[in-house]
Amino acid sequence: MPETVFAVITVSDSCFNKTAEDTSGPCLIQLIEEAFQTSSILGKIVPDEKSVIAMALCEYADQHRVQVIFTTGGTGFAPRDVTPEATKSVIDRECPQLALAMALESFKKTPFAALSRAVCGIREKTLIVNFPGSVKAVRECFESIKMVLPHAIQLIRDEVKLVRKTHDTVQQPVETIYRHVCPNKTNSGEISDRNSPFPMICVSDAVQIVLQKVAAFGGASFREFLRNFEAPVDIPPFRASLKDGYALRSSGFAGVKTVVGCISAGDKANSYELSDDECFKINTGAALPTDADCVVQIEDTKLLEKKADGREYLVEILVEPKPLQDVRPIGCDLKRGSPLFPNIDVSDVAIRSLMASVGHEYDIKKPKIGIISTGSELVRPTEAYSPGKVFDSNTTMLEELLKNFGFKCHVKAVVDDNFDNVRKIVENMFNEVDFVICSGGVSMGDKDYIKPVLTDLGFKLHFGRVNMKPGKPMTFASNRMKYFFGLPGNPVSAFVCFHIFTLPAIRYASGHDINKSKLAVIKVKLDSEKIELDPRPEYVRATITSRKGELLATVTGNQMSSRLQSILGADVLLHLPGWTPEKQVLTAGELLDASVLRCDFISHFES
Numbered sequence: 001m002p003e004t005v006f007a008v009i010t011v012s013d014s015c016f017n018k019t020a021e022d023t024s025g026p027c028l029i030q031l032i033e034e035a036f037q038t039s040s041i042l043g044k045i046v047p048d049e050k051s052v053i054a055m056a057l058c059e060y061a062d063q064h065r066v067q068v069i070f071t072t073g074g075t076g077f078a079p080r081d082v083t084p085e086a087t088k089s090v091i092d093r094e095c096p097q098l099a100l101a102m103a104l105e106s107f108k109k110t111p112f113a114a115l116s117r118a119v120c121g122i123r124e125k126t127l128i129v130n131f132p133g134s135v136k137a138v139r140e141c142f143e144s145i146k147m148v149l150p151h152a153i154q155l156i157r158d159e160v161k162l163v164r165k166t167h168d169t170v171q172q173p174v175e176t177i178y179r180h181v182c183p184n185k186t187n188s189g190e191i192s193d194r195n196s197p198f199p200m201i202c203v204s205d206a207v208q209i210v211l212q213k214v215a216a217f218g219g220a221s222f223r224e225f226l227r228n229f230e231a232p233v234d235i236p237p238f239r240a241s242l243k244d245g246y247a248l249r250s251s252g253f254a255g256v257k258t259v260v261g262c263i264s265a266g267d268k269a270n271s272y273e274l275s276d277d278e279c280f281k282i283n284t285g286a287a288l289p290t291d292a293d294c295v296v297q298i299e300d301t302k303l304l305e306k307k308a309d310g311r312e313y314l315v316e317i318l319v320e321p322k323p324l325q326d327v328r329p330i331g332c333d334l335k336r337g338s339p340l341f342p343n344i345d346v347s348d349v350a351i352r353s354l355m356a357s358v359g360h361e362y363d364i365k366k367p368k369i370g371i372i373s374t375g376s377e378l379v380r381p382t383e384a385y386s387p388g389k390v391f392d393s394n395t396t397m398l399e400e401l402l403k404n405f406g407f408k409c410h411v412k413a414v415v416d417d418n419f420d421n422v423r424k425i426v427e428n429m430f431n432e433v434d435f436v437i438c439s440g441g442v443s444m445g446d447k448d449y450i451k452p453v454l455t456d457l458g459f460k461l462h463f464g465r466v467n468m469k470p471g472k473p474m475t476f477a478s479n480r481m482k483y484f485f486g487l488p489g490n491p492v493s494a495f496v497c498f499h500i501f502t503l504p505a506i507r508y509a510s511g512h513d514i515n516k517s518k519l520a521v522i523k524v525k526l527d528s529e530k531i532e533l534d535p536r537p538e539y540v541r542a543t544i545t546s547r548k549g550e551l552l553a554t555v556t557g558n559q560m561s562s563r564l565q566s567i568l569g570a571d572v573l574l575h576l577p578g579w580t581p582e583k584q585v586l587t588a589g590e591l592l593d594a595s596v597l598r599c600d601f602i603s604h605f606e607s
């Protein structure tokens with residue numbers, strides 16, 4: 001069954017203000033998860049404000065394009081109960097019988113059901129259902145409409161084939177109706193078998209689903225660990241000199257001083273009783289003697305006399321010394337007990353070097369990742385070529401991409417297009433890793449076994465088609481905290497989908513801020529000739545030139561998804577919009593969004 005995206009909105013002033021715990025929202029989420037094997041669930045808590053509720057409904061329906069929104073709370077008679085009014089203000093069509101079904105069921109339990117004003121309706125392609133606020137009522141009402149929801153969703157989506165199928169099977173229990181439909185039975189002759197049952201969702205929705213699923217992995221707890229980590233030491237741990245010069249007492253003023261010794265970095269703080277006309281020669285980074293309160297740099301002194309052995313004896317301090325001059329007080333860089341990571345930056349460089357600075361050799365725990373390349377045609381680059389075969393470039397490319405972004409491939413495998421073999425490899429690999437990045441076998445061929453294998457292994461398929469070029473059959477599935485990225489086999493499709501979906505997911509799972517998990521998007525100017533737009537929004541590889549401060553993008557030749565050479569010199573993925581009658585071509589000079597593929601993303605500088 002294609003993925004259905006749900007949203008649950010808890011409407012409650014007290015939950016919003018955190019003076020009460022939200023129990024009905026989580027209850028609804030649990031009920032959805034139990035009833036719908038393949039569901040993604042978004043959610044938020046809003047106060048009992050009509051405009052805020054209406055805005056949340058529109059956001060989920062229009063921006064996130066969720067198929068079903070459940071609200072809970074705010075349906076009663078109290079002055080601030082306005083969920084029905086907010087719902088009515090955004091729906092195009094009302095569904096009074098759904099509300100009636102819930103009311104009839106509730107009446108069996110309590111006459112107080114009469115006090116619910118719940119509204120159900122449709123906004124474009126989104127079904128909105130108001131539930132009352134109590135957990136008990138939520139359970140009863142959900143039970144009363146659960147059976148008809150899949151069919152309602154299909155009707156709203158206008159999925160004629162699935163609707164027909166549902167009509168045929170409507171006597172069966174809901175679990176049977178909602179079972180996964182294998183996308184690969186292309187030989188049975190049934191109409192429904194010749195089209196992917198997966199809805200073509202847009203890239204931003206797909207990315208959101210991925211990030212939402214991966215949120216459970218532990219990135220947030222790593223951030224929490226870093227946020228709570230207190231510096232176990234002061235830096236500097238002693239009063240340190242900022243200059244090569246002379247340590248002295250500022251109370252002694254400028255003038256001639258006797259040099260009583262030399263202090264180097266690494267020496268213990270000297271406790272010699274320093275008088276006002278004495279000083280120590282000192283190096284940058286060395287500990288000040290206990291009696292000194294300032295340092296005067298060599299440039300501001302004059303050597304007057306040396307001893308017979310060459311050691312300095314008398315120096316003249318030429319500037320008036322001030323207390324604390326050129327001294328780093330204890331803990332001035334970092335106070336013991338203060339947060340070591342006041343700003344969370346999960347780069348290896350930042351974390352490992354800061355940890356090292358306080359005496360820890362820290363191993364950052366990252367998700368374990370495996371790579372699978374599928375295809376009976378594949379031979380390893382080191383193997384002899386034989387007719388009909390293709391050298392496997394995806395394994396190497398994905399391994400290198402992981403390295404490039406600071407991740408490791410723990411285990412890799414190449415498997416032929418055989419259901420049992422693919423199943424075994426995927427199952428075994430998940431015993432070792434958290435994330436599997438697979439390529440090939442996700443499209444419509446009768447040897448494309450990835451989707452059926454995942455279903456067989458109990459994975460939830462969150463999406464199986466995305467409206468993008470390349471990468472249309474991009475597939476994402478999860479099973480508890482195991483995540484599967486089914487990248488399309490074409491090498492460039494795998495390259496693009498890795499950057500758009502997989503990299504943000506593994507970064508987010510590793511604790512990166514959600515906004516820094518995705519590739520950075522910048523504005524660039526198209527420098528290529530006219531480009532004909534494709535019906536699908538396209539990710540085009542392009543080289544960036546900086547000319548007079550302006551960033552110009554030149555497309556890297558033929559963009560066929562099989563032509564790996566198009567990644568040569570690819571600094572960015574240009575976002576081309578999908579073709580519309582109003583916008584059919586792009587011309588040089590147009591400003592476009594571009595996802596940055598690498599930190600050294602400017603290939604040419606022209607003045």
Ligand SMILES: Nc1nc2c(c(=O)[nH]1)N[C@H]1C(S)=C(S)[C@@H](COP(=O)(O)OP(=O)(O)OC[C@H]3O[C@@H](n4cnc5c(N)ncnc54)[C@H](O)[C@@H]3O)O[C@H]1N2
Binds near residue numbers: 375394442448473488
């Ligand atoms: N009837 C349809 N056919 C196809 C559709 C469709 O919508 N309907 N989508 C096309 C699109 S778009 C893509 S992309 C591909 C994706 O196919 P799969 O993910 O099933 O990948 P395969 O069929 O296994 O392979 C596709 C292509 O890529 C080559 N390949 C695969 N793995 C590797 C590798 N490791 N190294 C190098 N090259 C590899 C493979 O030999 C094929 O040429 O499906 C279209 N079909």
Ligand code: MOO
Binds near residue numbers: 469472
């Ligand atoms: O979407 Mo496919 O990835 O065009 O080649």
Ligand SMILES: [Mg+2]
Binds near residue numbers: 441442445489
């Ligand atoms: Mg295929």
